[in-house]
Amino acid sequence: MTPSLDRRTWLAGAFTAGAALALPACAMRADTRGFFDRKSLPIGIQLYSLGDEPQKDLEGTLKKVAAIGFRDIELPGLLGREPADVRRAADDAGVAISSVHIGTTGDLSVRTDPQRLADILGVLGARQAVVPMFPMPKGFKLQPGENLAAAFARAVKEAGETMWTDLAALLNERAALLKPHGIALGYHNHSVEFMQVGTRTAWEILAAETDPALVHFEADVGWIASAGVDPIDFFKRYHGRVRQLHVKDVKAGLVPNTAMRTDPTEVGSGTVDWARVLPAAWAAGARHFYYEQEPPFAIPRLEAAAKSYSYLAQLRA
Numbered sequence: 001m002t003p004s005l006d007r008r009t010w011l012a013g014a015f016t017a018g019a020a021l022a023l024p025a026c027a028m029r030a031d032t033r034g035f036f037d038r039k040s041l042p043i044g045i046q047l048y049s050l051g052d053e054p055q056k057d058l059e060g061t062l063k064k065v066a067a068i069g070f071r072d073i074e075l076p077g078l079l080g081r082e083p084a085d086v087r088r089a090a091d092d093a094g095v096a097i098s099s100v101h102i103g104t105t106g107d108l109s110v111r112t113d114p115q116r117l118a119d120i121l122g123v124l125g126a127r128q129a130v131v132p133m134f135p136m137p138k139g140f141k142l143q144p145g146e147n148l149a150a151a152f153a154r155a156v157k158e159a160g161e162t163m164w165t166d167l168a169a170l171l172n173e174r175a176a177l178l179k180p181h182g183i184a185l186g187y188h189n190h191s192v193e194f195m196q197v198g199t200r201t202a203w204e205i206l207a208a209e210t211d212p213a214l215v216h217f218e219a220d221v222g223w224i225a226s227a228g229v230d231p232i233d234f235f236k237r238y239h240g241r242v243r244q245l246h247v248k249d250v251k252a253g254l255v256p257n258t259a260m261r262t263d264p265t266e267v268g269s270g271t272v273d274w275a276r277v278l279p280a281a282w283a284a285g286a287r288h289f290y291y292e293q294e295p296p297f298a299i300p301r302l303e304a305a306a307k308s309y310s311y312l313a314q315l316r317a
Helices: 003-022 059-068 083-093 116-122 149-160 161-181 204-207 221-226 231-237 274-284 303-312
Strands: 044-046 072-075 095-101 130-131 184-188 215-220 242-247 287-290
Touching: 044 059, 059 083, 059 303, 072 161, 083 095, 083 116, 095 116, 095 149, 116 161, 130 204, 130 242, 161 184, 161 204, 161 215, 184 242, 204 303, 215 231, 221 231, 231 274, 242 274, 287 303
Parallel strands: 044 072, 044 287, 072 095, 095 130, 130 184, 184 215, 215 242, 242 287
Antiparallel strands: none
16 A cells, blocks of 8 residues: 555544544434434324224314324225315315225226325325225135135135236236326235235236336335244335335234234334334335224224324434
8 A cells, every 4th residue: 555545544543533433422322213203204103993983073083193293194094085185184184195006996096097196185285096905706606614814815825826917917006097197097906916926926927027216115014024034024025116104913822814804003113123014115115004903903003003102203213
């Protein structure tokens, strides 16, 4: 190494050390803020978690979730209201709607005229629409002695790969039509997507057959964990495709399955290692994090939401 290079190296090191010494003590301490504070992210909620309360009293429900601290809202639909009424209730409560679940059929669905769908989301202030579930195979019905979870699993198995390639094609087609309107289209998983259907799982088919430039994922951590899939591995594998997250926990002792069975609990009370999962989801591209919980509830729904919010607000990750 030449003398001049040694000098430059020494001067750089001396300057760095001097600058560090000159920093105030508070700047030398580690950042002890929680995950959401550090990322300047609001904690969101999918209103599905609150059962029929949002439909019965949207204004009161939004004010209650705002009082807890939630600021980012995902709607399970329009809740029987006009879009302007929903937006007014959100504005009055001081919350923002960022996402809406839309089905594969119905008045408000992925098949809705793109301009009309964009107009509805525009009124709400949302720029993301999410298909929350695969379409039911034709002729789907319960068999004697069969519960709904078992019926879902059987129907998916019987439908095979074609069901998922058809769904991927639908998502690609509709996402391409929505993109010029500024609307991003996503798909939300349950556990059944991790079922083997042919040579691949249903999820592998969806991921491979959907266009990453058009279709993103809303990853539901509770259902991923229920299927026995490691959420950290999932986020690494689908880096760049996860835009939204359902922050959902499951109790210990659940037997991993792809038959739509889970054992829900409040966030922070279950088995998910959120201190690792949330940063991994962020690294994968997630920018909206919605608390969600499935029934049955051990405590009142709003109390469960408040307990989960408190845990997330204080979580250092």
